[in-house]
Amino acid sequence: MSDMTTDQTTEQLHHVTVHVNGVPRSASVPARRLLSDFLRHDLALTGTHVGCEHGVCGACTVLVDGQPMRSCLMFAVTAQDHQVTTVEGLCSAPDARPCATGERMNPVQQAFAECHGLQCGFCTPGFLTTITAYLDENPSPSEEEAREAISGNLCRCTGYQNIVKSVLRAAEIRTERQAENDSDAAGDAQVEAAARHTPSVNGKERA
């Protein structure tokens, strides 16, 4: 518990550790540090964008323990010990793949690139995190459901048409990659099973 008096000049600092994109990250911050500012200012993760700071625009949406939440409506001290995924963390998902530039993109990022789901890109990090979590819950949304899924995020450029297309395309890519991952896993299992069951050749175990 903190001191009972608050003085603006000697604001008490709290040592906060948050697991960001799988890595424990710490900083000493005042209690009033918003999670959005903690990510951007203290951890230099500037992918999370800050728009309205009252929960309306959705640009700052990150995943807290896997669920989309507004990082501008949470304090860093409250996020202590929780798992936070920012837009920077999406490329390390199991279904992310290298793109033309060599960087990795998850299905939603890939779909936004393919469908021109962004123009200026300011709102995009919030859309990417929101849609990534949404597809985990509803892997094959209808167009109407896709529209509903993004209703909490504002975009002033696209008119949303291409973002809706991106949601639907992301669902397709996600399903394709999941099938690949499954068949890879099945393939690996077959190789292992074959290795276990293949009799030794010339008295030597197969590697």
Add this chain to the structure above:
Amino acid sequence: MKPAPFAHHAPHSVEEAVSVLAEVGHDGKILAGGQSLIPILNMRLASPAHLVDINRVIGLDRVDVGPDHVRVGALVRHAQLERHEDAYAALPLLRQALVNVAHPAIRNRGTTVGSIAHADAAGEMPAILVLTDGVVEVAGPKGTREIAARDFFEGPLETSLAEDEMAVAVRFRRFATGTATAFAESARRHGDYAMAGVAAAVTATDGVITAASASFVSVTDVPTVLDLTEVLGGQEAAAADWSAAAEAVRAHIEPEGDIHATAEYRRMLAGELARRVLRQAAENAATTKGSTSR
């Protein structure tokens, strides 16, 4: 904008939380989901010197479905209650209303009890608590007490909670057998504050309405229940005088105008929403044999 400085308290028990409140008095504020409080802090409309962050208090995140009530702890997020199948089976009105509370990302963080304690006339869940004749469970330095929903809301953003008390849970009362409910609201953008909203509960026996009531979002200063049994009672659920009910609603409410809608428009809108939800609830009450009740 950023919040003004405050001292952060992170109690692990209700007793600890309440003792901090007792110490800091009017300067203290409970932080649960923060989806209403933090915007207010960010805009510096309020600057409490002490925030009592109850997110680490053990045991407040439970939903309990009993024979008479659905009990919701102070750390139950809207999304958790919305997805709770037993709560939905016991009291469908909860999910019917919760899907209208802001956007999913807000519902993932915001708490149902917090939105009730915030007592915003534009909030959905205060209207649901009064319509279900619910109860707020309160803890203070002198122990616990219960406040009936009708005595809880005193004005816009004002409740009968003392400054050293916190709401630890609410109990929504389940409706009698043969009752069905419906909820509808209209907002400029789905998930925004409603220009008007109406929750309805209608009880029918053999296709005839025996009780009806409604409560409102954004068109009354404090959530109130309008008993419509006199207007609709004794009529066929399939063909009741919905216009008379809508008229009673328009006479009951006290909407105020703002940049989104004039007072007259809100009055008209609430009447029309009431007509729709009352009709829907009545039809469901007449066709389902008490499956939505205890």
